[in-house]
Amino acid sequence: MTHEIIIAGFGGQGVLSMGKILAYSGLMEGKEVSWMPSYGPEQRGGTANVTVILSDERVSSPVLNEFDIAVILNQPSLDKFESKIKPGGILIYDGYGIHKPVKRKDISVYRIDAMDTAMELKMDKTFNMIVLGGLLKVAPMVKLENVLKGLKKSLPERHHKLIPANEAAIKKGMEIIRQV
Amino acid sequence: MSEEISLLKGNEAIAHAAIRYGVDGYFGYPITPQSEILETLTLERPWDTTGMVVLQAESEVAAINMVYGGAGTGKRVMTSSSSPGVSLKQEGISYMAGAELPCLIVNVMRGGPGLGTIQPSQADYFQTVKGGGHGDYRLIALAPSSVQEMADFVGLGFELAFKYRNPAIILADGIIGQMMEKVVLPPFHPRRTESQIIEECPWAANGRKKSRKPNIITSLELDPAVMEQNNIRFQKKYEEIKKKEVRYEAYLCDDADYLLVAFGSSARICQKAIEIARAQGVKVGLLRPITLWPFPSEIVAEYAGKVKGMLSVELNAGQMVEDVRLAVNGKVKVEHFGRLGGIVFTPDEIFKALTEKLF
Numbered sequence: 001m002t003h004e005i006i007i008a009g010f011g012g013q014g015v016l017s018m019g020k021i022l023a024y025s026g027l028m029e030g031k032e033v034s035w036m037p038s039y040g041p042e043q044r045g046g047t048a049n050v051t052v053i054l055s056d057e058r059v060s061s062p063v064l065n066e067f068d069i070a071v072i073l074n075q076p077s078l079d080k081f082e083s084k085i086k087p088g089g090i091l092i093y094d095g096y097g098i099h100k101p102v103k104r105k106d107i108s109v110y111r112i113d114a115m116d117t118a119m120e121l122k123m124d125k126t127f128n129m130i131v132l133g134g135l136l137k138v139a140p141m142v143k144l145e146n147v148l149k150g151l152k153k154s155l156p157e158r159h160h161k162l163i164p165a166n167e168a169a170i171k172k173g174m175e176i177i178r179q180v
Numbered sequence: 181m182s183e184e185i186s187l188l189k190g191n192e193a194i195a196h197a198a199i200r201y202g203v204d205g206y207f208g209y210p211i212t213p214q215s216e217i218l219e220t221l222t223l224e225r226p227w228d229t230t231g232m233v234v235l236q237a238e239s240e241v242a243a244i245n246m247v248y249g250g251a252g253t254g255k256r257v258m259t260s261s262s263s264p265g266v267s268l269k270q271e272g273i274s275y276m277a278g279a280e281l282p283c284l285i286v287n288v289m290r291g292g293p294g295l296g297t298i299q300p301s302q303a304d305y306f307q308t309v310k311g312g313g314h315g316d317y318r319l320i321a322l323a324p325s326s327v328q329e330m331a332d333f334v335g336l337g338f339e340l341a342f343k344y345r346n347p348a349i350i351l352a353d354g355i356i357g358q359m360m361e362k363v364v365l366p367p368f369h370p371r372r373t374e375s376q377i378i379e380e381c382p383w384a385a386n387g388r389k390k391s392r393k394p395n396i397i398t399s400l401e402l403d404p405a406v407m408e409q410n411n412i413r414f415q416k417k418y419e420e421i422k423k424k425e426v427r428y429e430a431y432l433c434d435d436a437d438y439l440l441v442a443f444g445s446s447a448r449i450c451q452k453a454i455e456i457a458r459a460q461g462v463k464v465g466l467l468r469p470i471t472l473w474p475f476p477s478e479i480v481a482e483y484a485g486k487v488k489g490m491l492s493v494e495l496n497a498g499q500m501v502e503d504v505r506l507a508v509n510g511k512v513k514v515e516h517f518g519r520l521g522g523i524v525f526t527p528d529e530i531f532k533a534l535t536e537k538l539f
Contacts, residue, residue, distance in 0.1 A: 020360070023187060023360060024187055027185065027187050027362065032362065033187065033360075033361065033362065034359060034360070034361045035187075035359060035360040035361070036355065036358070036359040036360075037358055037359075039212075039213060039298075039354070039358045059361070060448060060451035060452045060455065061448050061449040061450075061451060061452035061453075061527055062355065062359045062361075062445075062448060063355065063445075063448075063449050063452075063524055063525075063526060063527070064452070064526065064527070065526035065527055065528045065529070066528075153187075
């Protein structure tokens, strides 16, 4: 089984670190993984994306032309990646950042109001973990225990006290995601 | 004991591997997309553990000349940069080839020419394998296509550099430098002691004993008759390297009707293009040069008699394709496909190019 995933949004939304935690979770699950960022002058406000591949086999190309799953956090990213989802694939978007309707009819579309929830519950620091929770609910590619192990591995030790808050955010995301 | 698996960027893997392979000194200057090498070394503080020197020089030119000095004493020293920075180092690299000094240079290529972009490219192939600096010299050029090879080739690069007293270079690019994958880091090798260095490097200028003549490290020789002899000696060494050190990987080549030839990150993207091709019943294989110099000409020539065509897939305007064509010598059609200036091709673009150019 292989999951080819693109996560895209504004710089500063935690796109790259969400991908990193997913990659670490895959590592803990014993999978082959690759994490390929769009690197460069992306800062808060610019666009950022990361390609994450989790697989039971050796990963060939870290660069892909189409994806099984797209996690989209702003409109420019939807415009760019909607056409690059494989037929039958999955699109997850955050309702806050998307104002034009999704056109594709041959994919499963899910909406997660992660930004609204994060602001409402004062969980804005863990916004990306709410999104990750939604992703894992829709496509349970790694077990929650391995995500927590992955979090531990990817966060510096001084931030380990934040793990429970991240876990709560992941569980919140699992609750609030819904199919469109 | 089971091996410890890490998830690292290619650049980070190089830094960790340098510490573990007992490197004595790293001299560099930051530039995207390879700054994590210096950053990781600084975070790891190897000067506290192995005694390795890590120094941010005032410029790329200073860094390569620090490498010249360190290498002259027989130490394992290295530098890293990205394309524009490596251009600045060319004088020092030519001097090191002329003075027969072993060292490791890392180039994590970005789009050029000039200051160019910071995105991935493979447009420094010519610079790496055809000279770069002045004079008749060669670099032992290794092209990693995974994070694991980024780590492993630090060890291999130093091994070959010291075996032949010649600079070695790791030619990577922004993809391999920035991506994270699983890697098993090498075990810790202690840095060599002074007496080990004296024994292994009898040519080094590391403090003369009365029992031997002074060792002189220089690329300067004003007598052309002597300089010709020096050059003849270099060429003999290069011929030996060509005979003994060619490395390549053949992937699904046995039954292939068409061959992709690609190195580094391009070879990874080609593997996916091959999956697409084979799913459509087109038998495509991949020949991946691991040493760009010495180039695996013999195996390329061998496959020229077996396949219907070859496509050299590079993130440049067509550089390695010249070496492929030289090896093939007109036996079969050889075409090039590339993207330029920091744009990376996708697997389906490669398959499309194959069908358009060779079918």
